[in-house]
Amino acid sequence: MIEVKNLKKKFGKVEAVKNVNFTAADGVITGFLGENGAGKSTTLRMIGGSLKADQGSVTIDGRLVSMRDPQSRRHLGVLSDAKGLYERLSTRENIELFGSLCGLDKSTLKDRIQSLVDLLDLSEIIDRKTVGFSTGQKMKAALARILVNRPQNLILDEPTSGLDVYSTRHLRDIIRRLRDEGICVVISTHIMQEVDALCDSIVLIDHGVTIGQFEKQHFLNEYQAVTVEDAFVSAVDRASEGRG
Amino acid sequence: MTILKILIWKDLKDFIRDRRSLLTLVSLVIGFPLLYIGILGITASKVESDRNKTITVEMFRGERAKDLSRFLETQGMDVQQKSGDFDKQTFLDGPNSLAIVIPSVFTLSGPMGGQKQRHSIDLMVDHRDQDAQKQLQTIQGLLTAYGQSIGNRRLLLRGVNPAITDGIKVRLVELNQETMAASIVLQLLAAVLSISCFMSTLYLTIDSISGEKQRQTLEPVFMLPLHRWQIYWAKIVVCCLVALLSLIAGALFFTYICRHPSFQSAVGLYAEFSYGLAMQGVFIFFPLAILAVSLQLLIATVSRSIKEAQGLASLLGIGGMLPAILASTLDLDGDSLVVQLLPSISQAKLMEGLIKTSEIPVSQMFLSCAGSLIVAVLAFFIGQLYFYQEKVLKTT
Known part of the structure; x- marks a missing residue:
């Protein structure tokens, strides 16, 4: 479970995140929604520990996340918008690297990689260097890399961006399967169909402030909308009016 | 320790598969020794060809100094007799850079002329020719020898042994020609090692941090359950290892060429130069290599792009070699504590020793090591502190 409280972050004079609060429960896919520049990625980077929050706190399974406490990230897997694969290493070597850095021994690693090859259909690219991979291949390799440790909490930043229809469907199936295994999944996206198709819970963020956290049906009811897209637009418009 | 080993192995693998870093390293290890030795070979062959080259000298009013003309010709000079008076512009426009002008009152036609007063001749030189200075020295030496021979013959005519004019007889005995050759080779080795310190890991250090920033591979690793210092330490260990290997490979390759008979006969340097001596050079320069790696990693950490890092690291390379160059031109006191501590200068002084x-x-070795390593550790810790700043992920 991920709990975010009163998170604030400034870059110079720009307040990227002003006040973000939400809770992402285990066995639930939480959609983190917001326009471009709303502060989604900055919030996720603070949860991942690569950025330090100016104020507020992030706890993962009850443990406070800190840049200087690596163990606080032990149960977290982050797929950031930058996939960051080592291009001179093969997919297998990329996965092995992350697995061994998370403390997996060789035999466990071997078994896990084989199950990931099956789960993500990696057989064609597993022993290829990742340089020159398509967006879909990069996504699969990066996802395999964070899943090898079987983290209890997953953060996926724009996971389907650039993927074709088949890859998107496949990835959604995988995410659902992970949710069904009891994993806490947070997805940052601005693709409303994705939220519609995947998310159980929705966190709305606008101009660095959380507008609210809703169950999907409650979200539609709250804004008297039929689709998540309509509800999102109404919510953002209402927030803009509120800001004056 | 396991995490560090995993990271070191990953960085090594990444480096070995990076063709640009490898090529830079190999071309440096092979290229610079070859370059220096090539320059030495060219210089040696130039000296040899100059030695065998016939010097041409124009002579005006040569009919008044026929004996001198003959003397110069017997010494291998090409004497071109010119008629008329010497004209500066015509001479400067001509192909030769030396001319001897015999004055009109010069009547000496041979050593038996018996003139009581000393005659002077004019030696004209055109310094625009690169070889003029060397030719001038040769002809001045010959003219002095000619003058001396005339003087000796006059003394003999008067029944005086010319040897009495020599106040002291000097016999040159060269005791350490081989040591001199080894010294030239060692000076070249010092230059090769100094360049290797600052250049061999330049691309690797920049790529391992600035390159990773640009390829966005750092952030996913930052989100793993490990300390950032472990990532930084792994990088410095790999870079130092590569620096050491390049120093050793460069020194071994250089020594191999210098000991090779074909090189020795081509250059004329028969140096008593052992692999052990070359390894001592590596030992002297390794602390400087560690310092260079620390500074390059610091630059890579604070720079926002690969280009910025490469620019700064190249400046560091030039700046790093400058003290050694200064030390060779300025007469620095080798016993001074500052000189013994200063990186680059202290290594140059140790090589002199x-x-x-x-x-x-x-x-002296202890002080040199301490001087370089103190600065290296300082740069290393500043870099490591910066590695914890979020600015480290910023790129332009």
């Missing part, structure tokens, strides 16, 4: 005695003084 090695050339003279084939030994490294322990105290």
